[in-house]
Amino acid sequence: MQNPDLTEQFLDDVKKFTDFGTTTRLWNDDGIPYMANEFWTSSQRKSHPLHEISYRACFKAQLPGFFIDRLTKIGDGVLDPFMGRGTTPLQAALSGRMPIGNDINPLSAILLEPRLNPPSLNQIGQRLQEIPIEKGIIERDDLSVFFGKQTLRDIHGLRSWLLQREASGSIDIVDKWIRMVAINRLTGHSIGYLSGRTLPPNQAVSIRSQAKINIRNNIQEQPEKNVRSVILKKSQSLLKQGNPLLHPPAILSTGLARNIHILPDSSVTLVVTSPPFLDIVDYAGDNWLRCWFAGIDISNVSIDIHKGIQAWKIMVKEVLIEMARVLVPGGHIAFEVGEVRKGTIMLEKLVWEAACGLPYEKLAIIINEQNFTKTANMWGVDNNSKGTNTNRIVLLRRV
Numbered sequence: 108m109q110n111p112d113l114t115e116q117f118l119d120d121v122k123k124f125t126d127f128g129t130t131t132r133l134w135n136d137d138g139i140p141y142m143a144n145e146f147w148t149s150s151q152r153k154s155h156p157l158h159e160i161s162y163r164a165c166f167k168a169q170l171p172g173f174f175i176d177r178l179t180k181i182g183d184g185v186l187d188p189f190m191g192r193g194t195t196p197l198q199a200a201l202s203g204r205m206p207i208g209n210d211i212n213p214l215s216a217i218l219l220e221p222r223l224n225p226p227s228l229n230q231i232g233q234r235l236q237e238i239p240i241e242k243g244i245i246e247r248d249d250l251s252v253f254f255g256k257q258t259l260r261d262i263h264g265l266r267s268w269l270l271q272r273e274a275s276g277s278i279d280i281v282d283k284w285i286r287m288v289a290i291n292r293l294t295g296h297s298i299g300y301l302s303g304r305t306l307p308p309n310q311a312v313s314i315r316s317q318a319k320i321n322i323r324n325n326i327q328e329q330p331e332k333n334v335r336s337v338i339l340k341k342s343q344s345l346l347k348q349g350n351p352l353l354h355p356p357a358i359l360s361t362g363l364a365r366n367i368h369i370l371p372d373s374s375v376t377l378v379v380t381s382p383p384f385l386d387i388v389d390y391a392g393d394n395w396l397r398c399w400f401a402g403i404d405i406s407n408v409s410i411d412i413h414k415g416i417q418a419w420k421i422m423v424k425e426v427l428i429e430m431a432r433v434l435v436p437g438g439h440i441a442f443e444v445g446e447v448r449k450g451t452i453m454l455e456k457l458v459w460e461a462a463c464g465l466p467y468e469k470l471a472i473i474i475n476e477q478n479f480t481k482t483a484n485m486w487g488v489d490n491n492s493k494g495t496n497t498n499r500i501v502l503l504r505r506v
């Protein structure tokens with residue numbers, strides 16, 4: 108049982124929060140207590156570089172950090188049942204908590220696992236030299252819309268070597284690290300990526316769209332990149348602040364958030380999560396190239412996309428029921444939703460309603476008012492008009 112005083116202390120801290128110069132606004136809407144302020148911000152100390160793996164609709168590490176620091180202690184289990192790139196479990200590990208993560212897409216565990224216990228740069232450099240990437244045979248010539256011919260050959264070489272290591276059971280943490288970095292570097296719009304100029308790294312466009320982009324920009328052939336140096340350089344950057352703290356072994360699973368069967372009852376102290384927001388993001392489409400590289404058949408992954416509000420609310424309720432099973436009494440859920448459809452649908456209220464009749468005390472909706480990032484503006488999300496621009500977090504306590 109977690110100490111109830113901790114909840115009181117937390118809510119008191121939130122109400123009195125002035126770290127970034129503004130005071131918390133409190134109001135009540137339909138009986139729901141709201142608390143809004145800038146609780147975390149881009150001007151805050153940067154998050155650990157190990158977080159710097161792009162993923163569509165990921166949240167900033169400061170978000171789970173805010174709750175982990177205040178609502179858990181060293182060694183406690185911290186779960187995200189929709190972990191994406193694994194921001195919550197990684198932040199938990201960096202704070203000495205037990206990282207626990209789940210996602211329907213096997214890509215998530217592939218992106219997270221090696222960052223929880225990274226190998227050394229020496230090991231990575233040495234392994235990169237050992238892998239015979241130049242022996243690659245191009246099976247997907249259509250991918251040359253993204254990559255130079257030689258680069259494409261090397262990507263195939265690396266991919267088939269990794270898939271063989273996986274199939275034979277000899278894949279180790281160094282291979283997994285290299286796979287994670289390669290996946291992250293596949294497409295992007297700057298020099299440090301394996302592709303030529305494309306859309307942002309977390310949003311691979313289709314081959315047809317890339318072909319059109321190439322015609323528009325008069326690109327006949329994409330530039331060649333050195334696969335080994337691109338991977339090594341990104342590894343240096345990810346590892347520049349060293350490894351996570353010692354933390355209890357991670358529990359990672361792949362499956363539905365509403366049934367994380369490998370997790371025992373009452374094994375989690377805090378859940379920090381954000382589910383898919385209706386049909387706003389096409390996770391399968393955005394990750395198709397990454398999944399190809401990892402040998403994942405994305406058409407077999409049943410990623411939730413909900414057009415209707417009722418179906419979304421049922422999904423949330425089912426997940427909250429599962430969270431009630433795995434949480435310790437007194438444990439908390441911080442359930443984040445973005446602003447969608449120009450603020451006409453208040454997803455946070457749907458989460459609040461979905462928690463009715465379940466064994467939770469509904470504490471508050473906490474809103475982080477944040478400045479928009481450059482990337483978000485650049486890719487067409489206007490502040491206060493569309494897209495997801497504030498973090499709205501429903502805070503629940505397991506009774």
Ligand SMILES: C[S@@+](CC[C@H](N)C(=O)[O-])C[C@H]1O[C@@H](n2cnc3c(N)ncnc32)[C@H](O)[C@@H]1O
Pocket residue numbers: 162163164165166167188189190191192193194195209210211212215362363364365380381382383384390409410411412
């Ligand atoms: C908003 S993203 C989470 C991003 C995450 N907070 C991060 O920082 O990277 C939602 C995630 O839910 C996953 N997902 C969709 N349907 C799911 C389901 N039924 N069960 C588990 N995960 C699911 C998607 O694959 C996606 O990674």
